[in-house]
Amino acid sequence: MENHEIEIPLLETRRLTKIFGSLKACDGIDLAIAPGEVHALLGENGAGKSTLVKMLFGVLEPSGGEILWKGRPVKIGSPAQARATGVGMVFQHFSLFEALTVAENIALALDGNVPIEKISDEARRLSVDYGLPLDPSAHVADLSVGERQRIEIVRALLQNPELIILDEPTSVLTPQEADKLFETLAKLKAEGRSVLYISHRLEEVQRICDRATVLRHGKVTGACDPRQETPSSLARMMVGGEVAAISGAGLGEPGEVLVEVSKLSAPARSPFAVALKDVNLTVRAGEVIAIAGVAGNGQSELFDVLSGEVTVSHADQIRIGGVAAGRLGITARRLMGCSFVPEERHGHAAVPTMNLSGNLVLSRYASDRKTFLSGGWLGLINTGPVATATKRISTDMDVRKSLVDPLAGSLSGGNLQKFIVGRELDRQPRVLIVNQPTWGVDAGAASRIRQALVDLARSGSAVVVISQDLDEVFEIASRVAVINEGRLSVPEPVATMTRERIGLLMGGFHDGAGHPQPEALHAH
Amino acid sequence: MRIELKKRDGISTLFAILSPFVALGLTLIAGVILFIALGKDPVAALYSFFIEPLTEIWSLHELAIKAAPLILIAVGLSVCYRSNNWNIGAEGQFIIGAMAGSILPVVFHGWQSPLVLPLMIVFAMIGGAAYAAIPAFLKARLNTNEILTSLMLVYVAQLFLDWTVRGPWRNPEGFNFPETRNFHDYAVLPRIIETGKTHWGFGFALIAALVLWFIMRRTLKGFEITVLGQSARAGRFAGFSDKKMVYFAFLVSGALAGLAGLSEVSGSIGQLRPVISPGYGFTAIIVAFLGRLNPLGIVAAGLVLALTYLGGEAAQISIGITDKVTRLFQGLLLFFVLGCDTLIHYRIRLVFGAAQKGSAA
Numbered sequence: 001m002e003n004h005e006i007e008i009p010l011l012e013t014r015r016l017t018k019i020f021g022s023l024k025a026c027d028g029i030d031l032a033i034a035p036g037e038v039h040a041l042l043g044e045n046g047a048g049k050s051t052l053v054k055m056l057f058g059v060l061e062p063s064g065g066e067i068l069w070k071g072r073p074v075k076i077g078s079p080a081q082a083r084a085t086g087v088g089m090v091f092q093h094f095s096l097f098e099a100l101t102v103a104e105n106i107a108l109a110l111d112g113n114v115p116i117e118k119i120s121d122e123a124r125r126l127s128v129d130y131g132l133p134l135d136p137s138a139h140v141a142d143l144s145v146g147e148r149q150r151i152e153i154v155r156a157l158l159q160n161p162e163l164i165i166l167d168e169p170t171s172v173l174t175p176q177e178a179d180k181l182f183e184t185l186a187k188l189k190a191e192g193r194s195v196l197y198i199s200h201r202l203e204e205v206q207r208i209c210d211r212a213t214v215l216r217h218g219k220v221t222g223a224c225d226p227r228q229e230t231p232s233s234l235a236r237m238m239v240g241g242e243v244a245a246i247s248g249a250g251l252g253e254p255g256e257v258l259v260e261v262s263k264l265s266a267p268a269r270s271p272f273a274v275a276l277k278d279v280n281l282t283v284r285a286g287e288v289i290a291i292a293g294v295a296g297n298g299q300s301e302l303f304d305v306l307s308g309e310v311t312v313s314h315a316d317q318i319r320i321g322g323v324a325a326g327r328l329g330i331t332a333r334r335l336m337g338c339s340f341v342p343e344e345r346h347g348h349a350a351v352p353t354m355n356l357s358g359n360l361v362l363s364r365y366a367s368d369r370k371t372f373l374s375g376g377w378l379g380l381i382n383t384g385p386v387a388t389a390t391k392r393i394s395t396d397m398d399v400r401k402s403l404v405d406p407l408a409g410s411l412s413g414g415n416l417q418k419f420i421v422g423r424e425l426d427r428q429p430r431v432l433i434v435n436q437p438t439w440g441v442d443a444g445a446a447s448r449i450r451q452a453l454v455d456l457a458r459s460g461s462a463v464v465v466i467s468q469d470l471d472e473v474f475e476i477a478s479r480v481a482v483i484n485e486g487r488l489s490v491p492e493p494v495a496t497m498t499r500e501r502i503g504l505l506m507g508g509f510h511d512g513a514g515h516p517q518p519e520a521l522h523a524h
Numbered sequence: 525m526r527i528e529l530k531k532r533d534g535i536s537t538l539f540a541i542l543s544p545f546v547a548l549g550l551t552l553i554a555g556v557i558l559f560i561a562l563g564k565d566p567v568a569a570l571y572s573f574f575i576e577p578l579t580e581i582w583s584l585h586e587l588a589i590k591a592a593p594l595i596l597i598a599v600g601l602s603v604c605y606r607s608n609n610w611n612i613g614a615e616g617q618f619i620i621g622a623m624a625g626s627i628l629p630v631v632f633h634g635w636q637s638p639l640v641l642p643l644m645i646v647f648a649m650i651g652g653a654a655y656a657a658i659p660a661f662l663k664a665r666l667n668t669n670e671i672l673t674s675l676m677l678v679y680v681a682q683l684f685l686d687w688t689v690r691g692p693w694r695n696p697e698g699f700n701f702p703e704t705r706n707f708h709d710y711a712v713l714p715r716i717i718e719t720g721k722t723h724w725g726f727g728f729a730l731i732a733a734l735v736l737w738f739i740m741r742r743t744l745k746g747f748e749i750t751v752l753g754q755s756a757r758a759g760r761f762a763g764f765s766d767k768k769m770v771y772f773a774f775l776v777s778g779a780l781a782g783l784a785g786l787s788e789v790s791g792s793i794g795q796l797r798p799v800i801s802p803g804y805g806f807t808a809i810i811v812a813f814l815g816r817l818n819p820l821g822i823v824a825a826g827l828v829l830a831l832t833y834l835g836g837e838a839a840q841i842s843i844g845i846t847d848k849v850t851r852l853f854q855g856l857l858l859f860f861v862l863g864c865d866t867l868i869h870y871r872i873r874l875v876f877g878a879a880q881k882g883s884a885a
């Protein structure tokens with residue numbers, strides 16, 4: 001690896017370009033991956049990383065430029081062709097059928113007709129060889145996210161690829177699961193395989209990658225050895241400037257109890273949903289409670305019962321400002337001063353085919369009835385005040401848009417999220433409950449949203465932030481709880497919380513008596 | 525080889541507006557080819573189909589009479605389709621509404637009073653709404669596919685009407701014809717103006733279109749309909765109930781279809797017969813989409829589709845072609861409307877084989 005500069009690269013792109021309409025998602029990308037290296041592709045959301053690897057894997061067709069494999073130009077027209085060439089890929093969002101077994105899922109992705117027993121044996125052998133414990137006959141629905149990712153990795157390895165592309169592999173893993181993944185990557189590297197590792201987590205890139213290529217706005221802004229850089233120099237390359245630090249995270253003394261969840265259990269509403277088990281939570285005025293956890297451990301279910309989109313069996317299991325609210329719907333809870341920001345922007349928090357003013361009315365027509373509606377039971381929408389409020393929110397949250405009132409779906413993820421958060425902050429809610437506030441949002445917008453959440457708590461409101469992003473949790477929370485398989489740990493002050501401890505709690509190790517006790521170990 | 529539909533990056537507003545007109549133009553071109561294939565002079569045929577009915581006052585009245593049920597039903601359907609409820613059974617709701625509205629003049633024909641007509645209207649709307657409530661209930665409670673249930677209930681309604689006018693409601697003085705007795709004067713929908721045949725059914729249609737246009741455009745209810753149609757999840761987040769919307773949409777469209785049925789039997793036919801509709805409930809689906817699910821657009825589209833009914837009759841008389849051509853024209857029009865809409869949003873790509881598809885790099 002030391003002399004990779006003179007070797008012929010395993011994969012090389014020259015002026016690779018992809019244009020969507022008027023947007024250059026990738027603009028003349030030059031990239032070279034040497035045999036046996038772990039190469040990082042760094043960049044913010046929307047920088048063009050996913051577009052680039054989709055071209056390498058034959059999912060998207062390049063608009064210009066060329067791809068060279070071992071020095072020879074190749075055309076990769078489909079994922080099957082990519083696999084035949086020697087490229088394997090593990091996607092960020094898994095393409096697995098939950099009702100099928102591991103082996104069946106692997107068989108589906110293979111070209112040609114291979115008997116399922118052979119696949120099982122091969123998968124078992126690979127999973128042992130690479131330290132990826134996996135039972136080929138298990139049903140995917142029963143597996144954790146980390147285990148599902150292993151299926152994807154094993155599926156890619158079965159093709160014996162020379163280059164493996166991993167798209168944001170650790171975004172869904174606990175720190176401990178991520179460590180295991182890194183061991184596997186080291187093994188692959190030792191065998192002489194190359195890895196293209198896509199991430200925006202600087203620390204892990206520094207830890208495992210030999211070289212890094214940084215993308216911003218579809219262009220290569222830097223190529224470096226990540227170990228020679230500092231996290232802040234890498235961040236500058238990614239963002240193109242300094243990111244504002246959150247100020248005043250240390251909040252004052254919390255006040256009265258505003259939200260009280262007691263002994264809340266709720267059955268799973270579908271075979272693939274998570275049941276909530278004996279959740280207890282008290283949130284006071286003036287504090288930010290963060291609920292950390294790996295995706296799919298009951299976060300959306302918890303959000304749904306807190307928001308009132310799903311009501312619970314006993315009214316006093318959820319109290320808002322002292323009033324039993326468990327049987328009340330979302331509108332009634334909004335009228336009690338609560339605001340909600342769900343995780344999914346398109347089709348949950350906002351209707352993408354409606355303009356911003358319509359999306360403002362969506363969550364505010366009841367709480368701001370006096371301003372936004374007139375005509376009594378007729379319910380006429382007052383377009384004037386709605387337009388004024390839309391403009392105010394866009395200015396306050398720095399929502400960047402080309403039209404005065406564009407369709408929500410035409411905004412970038414970060415800008416739409418700023419509008420959605422701003423829509424709720426604009427009414428100064430007493431209680432704000434947010435699920436994944438900065439998921440898929442660029443660093444600048446994320447910092448603005450986090451600052452706004454902290455400011456709201458400082459002004460005396462109670463804020464609950466459900467987040468997978470540990471950096472975010474440590475940046476804004478006053479207390480931290482962890483959700484795992486529908487159970488919520490006791491919130492602890494952020495000052496005494498460590499990443500390792502959160503990692504243990506994420507993995508299901510709860511401690512009732514002050515020392516770690518494995519409560520629910522997975523049977524493998 | 526396979527055909528792929530790829531979403532276009534930007535949608536041209538100009539073409540979105542032009543689309544219904546392009547569809548009309550293509551229908552006319554297809555009509556020319558059709559008439560040539562039938563051995564008729566296409567110019568004369570199209571003239572008698574689309575122009576002749578517009579040249580005389582009496583036929584303009586006919587146009588309004590035929591357009592009235594189409595507009596009434598389609599305006600109701602637009603509420604359904606906008607809220608993502610697929611009511612295909614307006615024909616059945618039309619029939620049951622007409623029957624419910626006919627109870628007073630047929631069964632209680634001795635009671636003659638100015639109150640009869642308003643009550644008939646109320647009965648008809650309740651009847652149509654009640655019949656539409658069946659698929660609504662099945663969808664909201666049992667998650668049944670409303671396309672199938674509402675469509676199948678059409679045939680139930682048709683056969684029920686047929687049985688009723690041949691059996692219990694047959695006119696005792698009617699020489700055994702399968703018809704009810706003629707409506708008495710208090711039960712007949714009056715004309716809008718003395719000199720022409722157009723009755724109040726057309727007035728109801730215009731009022732319904734204006735009211736629903738206002739609701740859709742200005743009110744929270746219209747907002748709720750749109751939100752739930754675009755995304756049920758976002759609707760629940762807003763605090764709207766998708767189940768209640770199922771009932772609302774079906775009841776509104778059922779009531780309007782019922783009113784259309786009553787207008788037709790009371791204003792045009794004057795009694796119940798085994799068949800009271802030349803397929804208004806189905807044609808209204810075309811009207812709703814040709815009018816872009818916009819109540820004002822539906823008024824225009826209703827007039828266009830009514831013209832195909834009149835033109836069919838005219839062409840049958842003047843150049844001797846079958847009236848099936850009417851159905852054909854309506855089908856062509858729907859085909860081209862949906863086709864144009866699809867091509868505005870999507871690009872068609874032919875893919876030859878799986879392996880060679882990335883050939884343009």
